[in-house]
Amino acid sequence: MKILIIEDEARIAKRIERMTRNFFDKDLQLIVCDSIENGQNTIENEAIDLLLLDLNLNGEDGFDILESCVARSFQTIIISAYTDKAINAFAYGVLDFVPKPFDEVRLSQAFMRFTTPGKQSGRDTQFLAVKRAKTIRLVNIKDIRYIKGAGIYTELHLSDGRIELHDKSLESLEKLLPPTFERIHKSFILCWHEADRLIVEAGGKYSMLLKNEEILPVGRLKYKEIRHKLI
Known part of the structure; x- marks a missing residue:
């Protein structure tokens, strides 16, 4: 399994990495990026299974890449202090929104949603993003x-x-x-x-x-x- 973490604060990124390794098996491959640009490059060149995305990256808005992320085959979990953006994030089709500050129990709950097969409860998805040529289109x-x-x-x-x-x-x-x-x-x-x-x-x-x-x-x-x- 390959997981991408996009987080600009090194201390938090290491904490997320440690908790992620604690939850998943030893075969896990983790990639950590500290900017939207580096994250986008990784997404374009790596076949990832799960994205852990912060929404504030050195002043850049994580929503700038969210549409393209949710249009792809992998799932996305937001980890952010901007809880006022949670409704919009779910509307775009993210799997979960983990508010900062967070603990290992809350992050594990998000990972359980990723690993548990079948329908999940309480989803507020309003759109599915689809790729067409080089553009992203939102389907209601x-x-x-x-x-x-x-x-x-x-x-x-x-x-x-x-x-x-x-x-x-x-x-x-x-x-x-x-x-x-x-x-x-x-x-x-x-x-x-x-x-x-x-x-x-x-x-x-x-x-x-x-x-x-x-x-x-x-x-x-x-x-x-x-x-x-x-x-």
């Missing part, structure tokens, strides 16, 4: 009908019929999405507002009819849970 969560796994990418199927590719996996997005989204199949996450009714087919196959008349598969192990939610 409210515009997403469903999300489909597409190899190493995911497809965001939007209410206007467009499809946007996202670098994060279904498993990663599942941690960020609000409660209005549900994993209904190994390859699909559905916005509940788009569901019309369950369809039971011959041979024990299940499907979900959407309000726009699209049909998505429903996993056998998910059928009972979804049926109870629709009652």
Whole structure:
């Protein structure tokens, strides 16, 4: 596992590094950068799994790189004293916001959200950032009908019929999405507002009819849970 820390205060960076090593295994590779420029260069040239980002870096605003970070395949945890920016950070799709000053217990809670599979609670994500050519575009969560796994990418199927590719996996997005989204199949996450009714087919196959008349598969192990939610 490769983790990038972007923190300009050397003392705090070393503290984060120590706590991170205490939580993860010995195979962990840590990279520490003290500026936005160095952090961006590392992101462009290294395949990282997790970013630990401060929002105030020698007077520079960490939000300047946040959009490009959350559009990528890795997860982002903010570690910052600027708690007034927490709502905006969650809106952009960060996994957690750890306020300074922090202790090892609080940082470990953030790491647990990263390592625990499945849906997380209390997320306030409002946008998903997607890369298109050299630009970053924010997609409003409210515009997403469903999300489909597409190899190493995911497809965001939007209410206007467009499809946007996202670098994060279904498993990663599942941690960020609000409660209005549900994993209904190994390859699909559905916005509940788009569901019309369950369809039971011959041979024990299940499907979900959407309000726009699209049909998505429903996993056998998910059928009972979804049926109870629709009652």
